[in-house]
Amino acid sequence: MLTTQDEKSQRCVVFSSSHPLQILQYQTGYLVCATIAVIYFVALPAVGLSLCCCGRRRRCGGRVKAYRRSLRCQRNLLMLGLLLTTLVILAGVVCAFAANQRVKEEMEPGSRDALNTLQALRRHVNGIPQGVQRAVDEVAVPKEQILQDLDNVGRSIGSTIQLVLKGTVYLAMAAMKGRVQDLQNSLHHLRTVNTTVQALIRHQDELESTLKERKESIVFLLKDPRCAYCQSAFNRAESLELGVNYRRVPSVEKELKTLHGLPKTNFTEMIERANRSFNSIPEVAGAKMAEVVRDLKAEIEKAARKVQSIADGFPILEHTRLMNDALAKAENHSRPYFKEVKHYEKYRWIVGVVACTVVLLIVFCNLLGLSLGLYGLTVREDPSDYESRGEAGAKLLLTGIGFSFLFSWLLILLVFGTFLVGGNVQTLVCKHWASQEIYKFIDTPGNLPASMNISQHLGLKKNLNITTAYQQCKNGAGFWEVLHLEDRYNLNEHLHLAKYTTEFQKRLGRFQTRFEDIVLLNAEGRKDLETFRDSRIDLIDYPAFTAEMRNPMVRTNLEGLAGDLERLSTVQSDRTVAERLAEEAWKLKEIQNTMVLLMEGMVVTVSSPPNIEFLLFLLPFHQILINSTESQAGHAETAIPLESQKILQQELSCFERKEVGYVSQYLNWLRIVLIEDVASCLPFSAALDNGRVILCDRIADPWNAFWFSLGCCTIFLILSIFFAIKTMKHFRPIRHRLVSTGSEETYPFHIPRVTSLRL
Incomplete structure (x- = not known):
C-alpha cells in the first residue's frame, strides 16, 4: 500500500516533536482498541453472568417451546453459522499457534544475533587500527622492490651501455683483426714470391746455358749429311731456347724492406685488453654507483619510516577507541536484557500456548457438540423425543459457551497487550526504520537527551547527520568521509609524493x-x-708478374723434341749418328725432368691461390680497408665515453620514473585503503539493517501475527457464543404448546422423568 503525503507528514510530526497532545493524537487507534478491550473485558463476563442468573430463575428456556415449519431452516442456518464461525476460530488459533511458536523460535536466535552483531561491530572497530597498521606496513613491498632494483641498477645500466655499443666496438675489433691478418698474410706471401722469383732467376741462367749448349749440339748433328731424314726435326731444334725471363718480374724487395719488422705492436694483446675493458663495463658501472646506491637505500628507509608515522597520527584511531568503548558499554548493558528476554519469553510462550489451548478447547467443544447434536437430530424420530447424543451435543456447546465467558477476559487482555507492544513497535519503529525517518528523528535537535548525542561521544567538532551517514555507509563510504576527518587531518599532504621522493x-x-x-x-x-x-x-704490377708466370719455360717441347730424336735414331744407317741422336734425346729428357720440372714447380708455388691470388684480391681494397679500420676504431673510441654518458642519463631517468612510480602507486593505494577499505563504515549500516530485520521481520511480524490471529479468535467468540446458545436448543426435545383457553402451560410429551437444563 502506498503511503500518502499526509501520512508521511503525520509520522514526521511525531518524530519531530514530543508534545503530549501530538503523541495522544498519534495513539488514537490504540486508545480506541483499549476502549474496545475494556468494554469487551467488562461486557462479556457480565453477559455471561446475566445468562447464568437468568437460567437459574428459569427466565431463559433451554429448549424450543413450539414446533414450526420454519424451525428446520432456522436450525440449519444456526448450525451453519456456528460451523463457519468455529472454522474461522480454528484457522485463527492455528495461525496463533504457529505465530506464537515462530516468536519463540526467533526470539532467542534474534537476541543472539543482535549480540553477535554488536560483537562483530566491536571486532570491526578493533580491527581498524590493525588494518591501518597493516596497510602502512605494506610499504615494505615497494621498498623491497626498490632496494632490489638498486642492487642491480649499476650492472643493469652497464649492461645496457655494453649492449648499445657492442655492435660498434665489436665491428672495430673485427676490422682490426682483419687488417692485422692481412698484414701478416701479405708479408708471408711477399716473402714467398720474392724468394721464389730469386730462385727462378738463378735456375733460369743455368737452364739458359744448358739449353744453348744442347741447341748447338743438336743443330750441328741434324745438319750432318749422314743424318737421314733429320730435316723434319731441324725447325723444332732451332726453337730450343728459354720462353721466360724472370728478370722482367716486378721486384717486391722494396715493399718487403718497408714492411720488415711489422707488426711492431702486439695486436692480439691490445684487442684482448680492449675486449676485457669493454666487457667489464657492467662491473665498473656497479662499482662507480655503489656509493650513490647506499645513499639512495638510506633515503628509501627514511621514506618508509615517514610512511610508518602515518599510522601513529591517523585521527580515526582516536574515534575507533571511543566507538569501541560505546559498543562495549552497549554490549555489557544489553546482555542482562537479552537474558531477561529469554527468561520472560518462556512465560510469554506458555501464556500464548494456554490461551491458544483454551480457544482450541472451545473449538473442540463446538465441533464435537455440533457433530453429536446433528447425529442426535438425524436419529430422532419425533422432535419431542429425548435423545442422549443430542443432549450431549447441547451440553458440549454449553461447555464451550462457559469456557468462552470464563476466559474471554484473559484473551482480550493478552490480545490488547501484544497488540499494544507489537503495534507500536511496527508503527513507531519498524515503518520509520524502513523509511529511514527514524534517523531524521535522531538528527532533529531536542528529540534525544544530550547524553545520547553521538557527535559528543565521538569527539566530533560538528554534529553528525545520522541520515546522511547511514546513506554514505550503505554506499560503501568510510569513516573518513562520514566523520569529516579531512577537516582536522590533511591526508593528501601526508601522502604527497614529493614528501617521500624528492x-x-x-x-x-x-x-x-x-x-x-x-x-x-x-x-x-x-x-x-x-x-x-x-x-x-x-x-706492384701483379698482372705483369702473372703474365710472365704464364709463359712456357722453353719455347719448344723438350719431350716432343726428344721423341723426334729417338725416332730418327732408329732409322739411321750410320751407327754413330744413331747413337748421338739417342744420347741427345736422353739429355733433353734429363733437362726436362730435372731443371724444367723444378722451375715449373716453383712457378706453381708462386702462382697458387694463397700467394699471388691473395695479393690480387687485396689490391683493390687495400687502402679502403685500412682507412675504414682506422675510422671504425676512432669512432668506437670516441663513442664509448660520449654514448655511455648519454645512455647513463637516459637509464637513470627511466630508473627514477620506475621507482617513483612504485612509491606513487603505493601511496595512491594507501589513500584508498585508509579512506574506504580499512575504516569502512559499511558494517554499521549493515548492522542497522540487520537490527531492523531481527526486530521487525523476525520478531515483530510473527508477534503481530499472533495478536491478530488471537484477536480474530476473540472477536469471533462472540458470534460463537450467540450461535452456540441458539443452536443448542434445537438439540433438545421440543415442547408442544397445548391449545386451550387461557392456558400456556407446557408439559413433557413422552418422557416426564427428564428435567431439562436451564442456562
Missing part, C-alpha cells in the same frame, strides 16, 4: 661519472697500419 630524485639526478676510455687502437698499432697502407704493395 631527496631520492635529487641524489639520483646529481650522480655523474665517466667511464674509462677504452683504447682499441694505440699509436704504435695505428703507425703499423699506416706503414702497411703506405707500403705501396697495391702498386
